[in-house]
């Protein structure tokens with residue numbers, strides 16, 4: 001029995017060049033493999049899972065994608081083979097008992113897989129981490145692959161698929177990888193977009209991936225409830241620090257009145273960040289259980305993950321988040337005071 005959190009075979013590629021052949025050796029030895037990503041999953045986590053799923057199937061692996069959260073409606077197009085399942089301990093316990101490997105994508109902190117992490121740690125299942133977020137110093141990974149420079153976790157999955165393929169990458173894998181790269185780069189517009197992202201896009205186009213349909217499925221498929229919720233918050237944006245900081249609140253009341261779901265808020269912080277003159281946007285999203293979900297977005301170069309860290313969260317320099325306990329008023333005061341303290345000087349000197 002191995003101790004959870006002990007790196008095996010020296011496989012700790014923590015933001016140093018990743019030897020994907022070594023990663024492949026770990027995967028080759030595993031017969032039963034589970035894939036997962038963080039709660040409230042995004043296109044990168046889901047697309048990465050899909051990208052590697054079809055490859056592992058081709059390798060003859062017994063593989064399942066089990067996520068803590070349900071698959072959001074706009075990603076259903078990746079699920080024509082019903083590959084995405086919501087983790088249910090009762091239903092999946094037996095299958096997981098003799099699991100050889102769990103691969104986690106895009107999580108940052110493993111605890112963001114919630115009940116999946118609980119079960120996996122308790123049962124000492126080996127975990128391979130593939131991510132472009134920094135993780136806490138103490139973690140439960142047996143094999144660790146982090147590339148902070150990768151625009152998306154999907155770019156890393158692409159690297160892995162490239163090392164040992166004799167035939168072209170499966171079309172369905174490419175759809176997943178395109179989804180991951182497109183969503184994490186704001187459709188190839190954000191500052192993290194690299195030539196490699198475009199090379200991946202070219203390969204997708206050359207393999208007849210209908211990239212415009214992927215875009216439409218995700219971004220031109222707004223439920224009415226989401227647009228109604230948008231109307232409610234857009235008329236109530238607060239500006240601070242010479243209008244370089246913009247923040248807004250989504251309350252449970254607004255959610256109920258719009259008949260909206262949690263996943264409907266996805267992208268709202270990016271929208272507010274897009275306002276002329278605004279460098280940093282903050283969303284304060286009231287949850288049912290007297291906590292609030294906080295999202296920070298920066299146009300760059302103003303770093304905001306230090307604020308998220310201060311509030312017990314984390315993330316990238318320009319896109320980060322936290323969960324803060326307390327009622328809406330308390331959390332709002334704390335988040336805005338803390339953010340202003342961190343940003344005051346940075347924004348003042350920013351031209």
Ligand SMILES: [Mn+2]
Pocket residue numbers: 044045106132151152153184
């Ligand atoms: Mn990502």
